[in-house]
Amino acid sequence: MDFLDVPTILQISAVFNLMAALAWLTLAQVFHIAPRAGRLMAGGHVLRFATQGYSDVMSAWPAALQQAVLELGLLGCILMLLLALRRMLLSRQRPRDLAWIGGLGAAGIAAGLAAGSAQAAELAGTVAVTLLGGLAVRAMLLGLRGQVAPVTAGFATLPFAMLALMAFVHSVELLLEPDWAGHAVRGDLPSPARAVLWYVVTFGITLSLIALMIWRVVARIQHLTYRDPLTGALNRRAFERALGDAQAQLLRGHGFALVMIDIDHFKRVNDQHGHAAGDAALRHCVGIWQAGLREVDCLGRLGGEEFCALLPLASPGDLAAAVAVAERLRADLQARPLPWENGLLPLSASFGVALPAAGDARGEVGLVRADAELYRAKAEGRNRVCAATHLQPAEVP
Numbered sequence: 188m189d190f191l192d193v194p195t196i197l198q199i200s201a202v203f204n205l206m207a208a209l210a211w212l213t214l215a216q217v218f219h220i221a222p223r224a225g226r227l228m229a230g231g232h233v234l235r236f237a238t239q240g241y242s243d244v245m246s247a248w249p250a251a252l253q254q255a256v257l258e259l260g261l262l263g264c265i266l267m268l269l270l271a272l273r274r275m276l277l278s279r280q281r282p283r284d285l286a287w288i289g290g291l292g293a294a295g296i297a298a299g300l301a302a303g304s305a306q307a308a309e310l311a312g313t314v315a316v317t318l319l320g321g322l323a324v325r326a327m328l329l330g331l332r333g334q335v336a337p338v339t340a341g342f343a344t345l346p347f348a349m350l351a352l353m354a355f356v357h358s359v360e361l362l363l364e365p366d367w368a369g370h371a372v373r374g375d376l377p378s379p380a381r382a383v384l385w386y387v388v389t390f391g392i393t394l395s396l397i398a399l400m401i402w403r404v405v406a407r408i409q410h411l412t413y414r415d416p417l418t419g420a421l422n423r424r425a426f427e428r429a430l431g432d433a434q435a436q437l438l439r440g441h442g443f444a445l446v447m448i449d450i451d452h453f454k455r456v457n458d459q460h461g462h463a464a465g466d467a468a469l470r471h472c473v474g475i476w477q478a479g480l481r482e483v484d485c486l487g488r489l490g491g492e493e494f495c496a497l498l499p500l501a502s503p504g505d506l507a508a509a510v511a512v513a514e515r516l517r518a519d520l521q522a523r524p525l526p527w528e529n530g531l532l533p534l535s536a537s538f539g540v541a542l543p544a545a546g547d548a549r550g551e552v553g554l555v556r557a558d559a560e561l562y563r564a565k566a567e568g569r570n571r572v573c574a575a576t577h578l579q580p581a582e583v584p
């Protein structure tokens with residue numbers, strides 16, 4: 188590492204931070220991708236650039252002042268990064284925690300500066316960065332849990348864990364350093380090797396955040412492509428795709444049932460309480476039904492106030508199990524009226540349950556059957572479940 192000294196690495200890092208700031212700003216301002224998180228990230232990188240890129244200018248200042256400026260820059264940068272992370276992960280990280288750690292860190296740095304001790308200022312900044320790094324690790328692990336594979340979550344979290352670990356090790360070193368008065372200002376980079384490591388960690392954090400942002404954008408696009416924007420249920424196209432897949436699995440012995448659902452007298456809700464109430468009723472019903480279904484089940488909005496649930500069955504042909512689920516969904520909706528304008532709007536729905544037919548590539552026969560049962564439920568008085576007990580394949584219309 189002879190060819191690289193700490194000031195050179197600092198300058199490389201400063202240029203990297205400037206480029207990263209420009210990239211985040213472009214994404215936020217020009218492409219409107221994660222704009223608030225992007226602006227926070229750009230702000231963090233600019234702070235880091237400003238404190239790293241002007242070390243020559245600062246070299247004439249008193250040591251404690253130089254150190255305090257460097258530490259405040261790093262602290263501000265990490266705080267902005269954590270705020271951006273909070274937005275990207277939609278995490279419930281309390282800003283209060285960030286505020287008190289940041290505030291105590293800044294107060295410690297100021298105290299070090301007042302005492303004329305570069306080492307005390309550095310120690311305060313490094314301890315705060317250790318704690319903030321720990322919070323970042325926690326936010327990443329909680330935010331990604333169940334959303335991506337554990338290995339992916341581990342890789343994405345690694346740079347933050349390295350940041351916390353390196354800051355912790357450096358805090359201990361500073362505490363143990365015998366000659367506080369002779370402490371030289373080196374930023375947080377005691378050697379070229381350590382400086383390179385810091386740079387790699389900064390780079391890793393930036394990459395991790397870019398990956399996080401891409402993941403969020405892709406998830407959003409998928410949501411827009413496959414979901415009904417009003418209710419969040421699968422749209423017709425996505426549901427038909429799921430039905431086609433389930434139908435293919437039928438040949439391998441994995442059975443499923445279809446539950447066609449139609450809200451009763453929905454026109455009255457619109458006519459008597461307005462379209463907004465109708466929309467709220469649709470969201471309310473889907474919220475209740477999604478909560479009553481398992482993760483493997485899927486609920487699609489086929490149009491208007493008509494929905495269909497696809498239920499994989501543990502034993503193919505177990506119509507009774509599907510009827511029990513439909514009955515539960517019916518009872519749940521009946522028990523939970525829609526809160527609307529200081530009152531409660533009672534809602535109910537009719538359900539038609541059917542099993543799929545073998546040899547029906549796209550699953551349309553099952554849908555037709557479930558639809559026929561739904562109409563029977565309507566005709567028999569609504570707010571009930573009817574099921575097709577016959578299993579002969581129907582004709583595809």
Ligand SMILES: Nc1nc2c(ncn2[C@@H]2O[C@H](COP(=O)(O)OP(=O)(O)OP(=O)(O)O)[C@@H](O)[C@H]2O)c(=O)[nH]1
Binds near residue numbers: 454461462
């Ligand atoms: N608010 C709202 N209304 C919708 C939406 N899509 C369809 N509708 C309304 O849903 C109503 C469906 O009414 P109908 O098909 O007569 O059915 P119904 O009143 O539920 O009667 P039954 O099904 O026989 O119990 C129509 O008034 C549509 O305008 C939507 O996205 N939002």
